[in-house]
């Protein structure tokens with residue numbers, strides 16, 4: 497497959513949603529391999545303990561180190577099925593064989609904020625591993641240990657607090673996998689999408705032309721493609737200025753027409 501993704505979680509069924517729709521088809525087509533691992537499979541006490549109280553006191557619980565190290569070693573050892581059953585990996589396809597480390601993404605409120613640029617970077621990698629924490633997070637020594645075996649990326653999906661890393665991992669896996677060539681049905685829709693060139697997308701319409709007395713903007717029915725392109729760009733600039741002026745600040749290649757639209 498072009499990319500293999502492993503996810504470790506105490507709620508593996510949370511990730512079942514990824515098997516549906518786009519990603520499911522890409523997996524069926526062999527473009528993507530997705531393996532979800534239950535952290536509790538790497539515990540051996542009667543209660544399958546994954547957490548304990550924090551050294552130094554404080555509220556909540558901390559995820560124990562050993563189960564995480566065992567789960568990640570299983571994945572490093574090719575336990576994600578990357579080797580088993582596949583044709584012999586030629587040089588460059590198998591991280592372990594050529595020595596480039598797999599990427600370990602650790603969702604965390606204290607991570608770097610995920611964005612489209614990071615999604616594009618991750619889409620070019622061979623093997624992504626997502627470590628979904630719960631409770632107050634994972635024993636720091638796991639992160640320190642993992643840094644020797646993975647390229648380590650603590651990542652946050654935004655400035656709000658979640659209860660764990662599963663939802664964040666699904667967000668990142670969806671944003672990354674749709675950038676893999678062939679995974680999304682219609683590649684054209686990748687080029688025009690918003691956040692690609694820093695502007696939000698323009699308003700979209702489909703039949704009927706008059707819906708409950710509301711008309712589609714005349715220009716869109718005109719067939720004048722240059723005028724339509726200009727109208728769409730103007731709407732994108734207007735919307736971005738209105739909703740996300742911070743994105744506009746970043747743009748430095750606005751044309752005369754662009755500035756006119758922002759007046």
Ligand SMILES: N#Cc1c(-c2ccc3ccn(Cc4ccccn4)c3c2)n[nH]c1N
Pocket residue numbers: 603604605607628629630631632633651652653654655656657658659660661664
């Ligand atoms: N990505 C991302 C996240 C998270 C996130 C990710 C992983 C974990 C594992 C446990 N918790 C609960 C928790 C709450 C408070 C302080 C520490 N930990 C997580 C929260 N919150 N917000 C984001 N954008």
